Structures are given as C-alpha cells and as structure tokens.
Amino acid sequence: MAAAAAVRSSMGLTLTLSRVIPGCGTCHLYRLNSCVGGLAGASRTGQLHRFGTLTRHLHSTTGLNHSEEGSSNAEDPEDVVNVVYIDRSGQRIPVKAKVGDNVLYLAHRHGIELEGACEASLACSTCHVYVSSDHFNKLPEPDEREDDMLDMAPMLQENSRLGCQIILTPELEGIELTLPTVTRNFYVDGHVPKPH
Amino acid sequence: MSFGKKDNREHTGRQDVEVDIYERLPVPFGLVRFGVAPDHPEVKNVINTFTQTAQHSRCSFYGNVNVGTDVSVKELQQAYHAVVLSYGAEGNRRMGVPGEDLAGVHAAKDFVGWYNGLPDNRKLHPDLSCETAVILGQGNVALDVARILLSPMDMLKKTDITQPALDLLAESRIRRVLIVGRRGPMQIACTIKEVREMVNLPDTRPEMVAADFKGIAEAVKEVPRPRKRLTELLLKTALDVPTEKEQEKRSKASRVWGFRFFRSPVEVLPAPDLSRAAAIRLAVNRLEGSGEGASAVPTGEVEDVPCGLVISSIGYKSLPIDPLLPFDSRKAIVPNTMGRVQKTAGVYCSGWLKTGPTGVIGTTMNNSFDTARALLEDMDSGALDVSSAKPGSQGVTPLLEKRGVKPVEFSDWEKIDNEEIKRGVAMGKPREKLLSVDEMLHVART
Numbered sequence: 337m338a339a340a341a342a343v344r345s346s347m348g349l350t351l352t353l354s355r356v357i358p359g360c361g362t363c364h365l366y367r368l369n370s371c372v373g374g375l376a377g378a379s380r381t382g383q384l385h386r387f388g389t390l391t392r393h394l395h396s397t398t399g400l401n402h403s404e405e406g407s408s409n410a411e412d413p414e415d416v417v418n419v420v421y422i423d424r425s426g427q428r429i430p431v432k433a434k435v436g437d438n439v440l441y442l443a444h445r446h447g448i449e450l451e452g453a454c455e456a457s458l459a460c461s462t463c464h465v466y467v468s469s470d471h472f473n474k475l476p477e478p479d480e481r482e483d484d485m486l487d488m489a490p491m492l493q494e495n496s497r498l499g500c501q502i503i504l505t506p507e508l509e510g511i512e513l514t515l516p517t518v519t520r521n522f523y524v525d526g527h528v529p530k531p532h
Numbered sequence: 533m534s535f536g537k538k539d540n541r542e543h544t545g546r547q548d549v550e551v552d553i554y555e556r557l558p559v560p561f562g563l564v565r566f567g568v569a570p571d572h573p574e575v576k577n578v579i580n581t582f583t584q585t586a587q588h589s590r591c592s593f594y595g596n597v598n599v600g601t602d603v604s605v606k607e608l609q610q611a612y613h614a615v616v617l618s619y620g621a622e623g624n625r626r627m628g629v630p631g632e633d634l635a636g637v638h639a640a641k642d643f644v645g646w647y648n649g650l651p652d653n654r655k656l657h658p659d660l661s662c663e664t665a666v667i668l669g670q671g672n673v674a675l676d677v678a679r680i681l682l683s684p685m686d687m688l689k690k691t692d693i694t695q696p697a698l699d700l701l702a703e704s705r706i707r708r709v710l711i712v713g714r715r716g717p718m719q720i721a722c723t724i725k726e727v728r729e730m731v732n733l734p735d736t737r738p739e740m741v742a743a744d745f746k747g748i749a750e751a752v753k754e755v756p757r758p759r760k761r762l763t764e765l766l767l768k769t770a771l772d773v774p775t776e777k778e779q780e781k782r783s784k785a786s787r788v789w790g791f792r793f794f795r796s797p798v799e800v801l802p803a804p805d806l807s808r809a810a811a812i813r814l815a816v817n818r819l820e821g822s823g824e825g826a827s828a829v830p831t832g833e834v835e836d837v838p839c840g841l842v843i844s845s846i847g848y849k850s851l852p853i854d855p856l857l858p859f860d861s862r863k864a865i866v867p868n869t870m871g872r873v874q875k876t877a878g879v880y881c882s883g884w885l886k887t888g889p890t891g892v893i894g895t896t897m898n899n900s901f902d903t904a905r906a907l908l909e910d911m912d913s914g915a916l917d918v919s920s921a922k923p924g925s926q927g928v929t930p931l932l933e934k935r936g937v938k939p940v941e942f943s944d945w946e947k948i949d950n951e952e953i954k955r956g957v958a959m960g961k962p963r964e965k966l967l968s969v970d971e972m973l974h975v976a977r978t
Contacts, residue, residue, distance in 0.1 A: 453581065454574050454893075455577040459572065459574035459575045460575070460578075460894050461894050487724055487758035488892065488894065490898075
C-alpha cells in the first residue's frame with residue numbers, strides 16, 4: 337500500500353492518504369464467490385480494477401465533532417467489534433472492526449457506498465445510516481449540530497444517525513448499520529413511477 | 533456544462549467509460565466555489581472528492597470553454613456517445629415590481645457572487661452606507677447574505693471572502709437586517725443550522741414581531757421533526773424570556789436582525805432625487821391553508837420600510853443553452869424523465885437543471901447519481917447506442933483551436949489553486965481568489 341502525506345499550512349491540518357485497493361484476483365472473497373460487489377457494482381465475471389483513494393482532512397479549527405479514521409487491523413480479540421453493514425440493495429456485509437473505528441471511514445475501507453461529502457465535519461447528511469434497535473440506545477446522545485444535519489436527511493427515522501459520529505466501542509458488538517435507499521428518481525411534478 | 537462530478541463517480545467505476553467535463557470558467561466546482569458562504573468551509577470539503585474524480589485517468593477537464601458559443605451541443609453530440617447537461621441555474625427570478633432596477637437593489641445571486649469572487653460580479657460595489665437592509669426571501673441564501681452583512685470583521689477576515697468585499701464590509705454602516713417572507717414562520721424555507729448561526733452571531737440581537745407567531749406553538753406539535761425543531765427554535769428566539777447571559781449579549785449588541793413574515797414586495801420606492809432606493813413597500817398577507825402548501829393572500833394593506841439596500845433572494849433560474857434542446861420555460865428546467873432529456877436521445881441532465889434550483893450538496897449529489905445510473909442502464913440495455921466509436925475530445929479540440937479557444941486543463945487549475953492559496957497565506961486566509969478570467973488565464977498559462 338502506498339501512502340503519501342502532505343501538510344497544508346492554512347486553515348487546519350490536511351492529511352492525505354493514498355491507498356490502492358488490490359485487484360479482485362488476489363482477494364479470497366472473490367475466489368470463493370463471496371464478494372458482494374463493492375463501489376461500482378461491476379460485473380464479477382469481468383475484470384474489476386478499482387483504485388480507491390481515500391483523502392481525509394483534519395480541520396483542527398473547525399468541526400468539534402470531527403472524527404478520525406482509526407486502523408482496521410483488528411488483531412487483539414478484545415479490540416474486535418463485529419459490525420454488519422446492510423447496503424442499499426439489502427446485501428449484508430459483515431466487517432471485523434476495532435474499538436475506536438469510525439463507522440464512516442470503516443465503510444470506506446470496505447468499499448461500502450457511504451458518502452461523506454463534508455468529511456465528518458457535521459456539514460452534510462450524506463453518511464446517514466439506520467442503527468439496529470438493540471444498539472441505538474447504547475450510542476451517546478447526538479450533538480445538537482448532528483441533529484440539525486439529520487433533519488436534512490431524506491427518509492429520516494427514529495433510529496437515524498450520522499455514520500461519521502459513531503465510534504465503535506465494545507458495547508456496540510454486533511451493531512447493524514443500514515444504508516437508507518435514498519435514491520429516488522424524482523419527478524418535478526411529484527409523479528412516482530409504477531414499479532415494473 | 534459545469535462540473536458533473538457526481539456522474540463521474542459512477543462512470544469511472546467502469547473500465548469502458550471516459551468522461552470529459554466542459555466548463556465556461558477557467559476554474560471548476562461551480563457553486564461549491566462561488567455559492568457556499570465563505571464562513572462554511574466544511575461544506576467545501578467535497579472539493580476533495582471532486583478533485584480525485586477529476587484526476588482520474590479517464591476523466592478530463594476542459595475549462596474556459598463556453599458550450600453554446602465556443603462549441604455547440606450538436607457538435608458535442610457528434611463527438612460523444614452521451615452528453616450530460618449539468619450547468620445549473622445562472623439566472624435569477626425577478627421580483628417583477630417597479631423600482632427593482634434602482635441603485636441599491638441587488639439580486640442575492642449577484643451579491644453572493646460578489647463576495648465569493650465570481651468574475652461577472654466583481655464590479656458590483658454595493659452601497660453599504662445605509663442603516664437598514666431588507667432581504668426578500670427566507671431561504672438559506674437569504675440567511676447567508678444576512679450573516680455576511682452582520683458578521684464581525686474578525687470572523688470574516690479569516691475566511692476566503694474576497695478582499696474587496698472584506699474592505700467594503702469593514703466600512704459598512706448597516707446595523708439592521710430584515711429578512712422578509714410572504715408566508716409565516718412555519719413555511720420558512722431556510723434550515724435550522726443557518727437560523728442557529730444567526731441566533732449565535734456575536735454582537736447581534738434578534739428582533740421579531742410576536743404577533744407573527746400567533747397560533748404557532750399549538751400548530752407545531754403535529755409536524756415532522758425537521759419542521760418542528762426549526763419552528764421551536766424560532767419560537768424560542770422570538771418569544772422566550774432570554775437567559776441572563778443572552779440578555780446581556782442583546783443589551784450590548786450593536787447590530788440587529790429579524791424575520792418579518794406575511795409580507796410581499798410591491799414596489800421599491802426611490803429617494804427624493806430618484807437616484808436610488810430609499811424604502812420598500814410591502815403588501816401585508818394572510819395565510820390560507822396550513823403547512824408546507826399554505827398560500828399567501830394579500831389583505832390590501834401595505835407597509836413602507838425605509839432601507840437603503842434591497843436584496844432579492846427569491847430563487848435562481850436555469851437558462852436554455854441551445855435553442856434546439858427542449859426547455860420548459862415555466863419551470864425553468866430541461867424536461868426530462870429520470871435525467872433522460874425528453875425527445876433527445878443521448879442527452880441527459882443532472883443537478884438543478886434537472887429538478888429546479890433548490891437543494892443542498894447531498895440532494896444534488898443523489899440527483900446526479902440517479903442520472904448516472906440511468907445513463908449506465910441505457911448503455912447496458914442498448915437504449916444508448918455505443919456500438920460505433922466516437923472521437924470524444926479529439927473531435928472537439930480541433931474545433932476549439934480553429935476558433936481560437938484554448939482550454940484550461942485540470943493541471944492548469946491546480947496552478948491557479950496554488951497561486952490563490954499562496955496569496956491567502958499572506959493575508960491569513962485559506963485563499964485569496966483571483967477575481968478576473970484574464971488573471972486566471974494568465975496564471976494558468978505560466
């Protein structure tokens with residue numbers, strides 16, 4: 337894996353990590369036909385070459401609730417938190433994560449289509465997830481600013497949270513995070529197409 | 533077309549797709565650069581995602597190319613299998629009242645463009661020597677304008693607001709900003725984050741009309757969460773007895789802001805010498821119906837508000853790019869079905885051009901992903917004919933060269949970017965934007 341870091345002197349610290357996701361041919365999940373697709377949902381029968389570049393910015397002067405990306409090498413069993421993402425097509429994607437991992441960046445590392453347009457600075461709602469009911473109440477109360485952003489998320493539910501604000505703890509073992517099916521091919525006049 | 537970034541994300545997952553982006557200005561990013569307020573830098577973080585997309589090997593950026601004059605949509609259709617129109621809404625909804633063109637009256641779009649460094653708005657020179665400014669409209673753009681007019685200088689000077697705007701604002705004598713809407717508190721179009729920013733703005737105090745909130749405390753109980761939380765914040769700000777700390781802040785504040793409800797503009801009244809705006813005449817409305825669909829009905833009463841600056845923030849509007857393409861002038865969008873332009877095979881649209889000029893980055897992002905999915909579906913189903921090779925940019929760049937148009941590539945934008953950041957460091961700002969196309973091109977070419 338290649339990593340390059342660049343530091344900017346203005347407005348906080350910028351850390352850029354570049355990481356090449358290995359091609360499918362080397363992945364055991366692909367060979368066992370257990371791969372559930374990933375970012376582009378490309379055909380598994382064809383060659384899939386994906387370069388994922390993860391860039392994150394640590395703005396030290398803004399975004400008090402800015403969360404950092406943790407490491408995902410979960411070796412110590414006490415540190416392991418098993419998480420399941422349920423993607424927009426309903427596929428269950430189990431992930432072995434670590435205490436301290438951030439739910440948004442964990443998703444990115446595993447090719448799960450959870451956007452994070454504002455990079456965890458509570459300025460958008462694109463990392464909106466539904467939290468399994470068993471675990472929802474174990475999360476700390478949302479900051480008022482998180483609630484303000486959640487208000488803008490389509491299909492808001494009682495168990496909605498922003499993924500970038502969820503940090504894994506041992507109590508969250510088994511947590512399931514469902515990505516809302518936000519895609520609506522919407523018509524200006526409100527017409528809803530009949531399923532076909 | 534401006535930056536169709538979100539479409540690119542879906543396309544570049546496929547080996548077989550190349551994407552070229554044509555943008556009129558030498559610089560990319562559209563509203564993220566020119567619309568998002570200078571004091572909302574986190575919202576601009578999405579530029580990093582855009583940049584990654586643009587740097588992809590199968591994506592190319594061609595700035596300084598005006599589609600419609602430098603190259604036609606027809607020529608693009610001949611060169612590419614598919615064309616996606618995502619050029620947004622550069623026009624403005626007019627109030628349509630007498631006096632709208634007096635000095636002192638500006639479209640919010642132009643005012644925002646001015647403080648954000650849009651080249652076309654650099655000569656705006658708004659007159660900020662009056663005491664009261666009236667903003668028509670209560671969406672987030674209206675609140676951005678109010679906030680920029682009332683923010684303390686020590687906050688603004690650390691942002692990427694342009695230096696000429698900062699200098700003018702430093703001399704501003706505006707002490708009171710009214711944000712006026714046709715309907716009531718429960719129809720306000722802004723979102724809670726922006727209202728909270730006004731409430732918390734240092735050295736300011738709110739001034740609302742208690743009567744505007746009659747019946748609201750009861751009505752708020754039954755509405756969905758986002759509307760409920762926003763209305764409760766408005767009620768608290770307008771009616772609650774402030775805490776001791778808040779009371780102290782209000783008593784010391786040198787600037788005032790307030791929402792005014794149930795008011796529509798009917799005329800901008802000139803000063804005695806007729807040279808500029810001196811007041812705005814507002815019709816008093818009552819509400820018919822309730823909730824999001826309630827309508828404003830004039831009562832016949834009017835009210836005159838003295839003011840020297842009038843900003844109309846009642847909506848942007850898309851413009852047609854080519855007479856041969858379908859355009860719905862009533863809705864000011866390109867007629868489409870899920871992003872597929874009607875009656876025009878191979879042409880798609882995304883963003884505000886597709887659905888109208890409302891929505892934040894998240895909504896527009898999903899909107900664009902939908903268009904990209906429709907396009908990919910059409911490729912796979914054969915609805916979009918990709919069977920024969922097309923020249924792509926090789927069919928376009930010779931035309932541009934012949935016409936004396938020199939595109940700005942993404943690496944050229946990076947020179948502009950670096951120069952702006954360098955100049956910003958000297959000013960203690962994240963960047964100091966280049967303000968004219970000529971200057972941008974000069975830096976791009978060196």
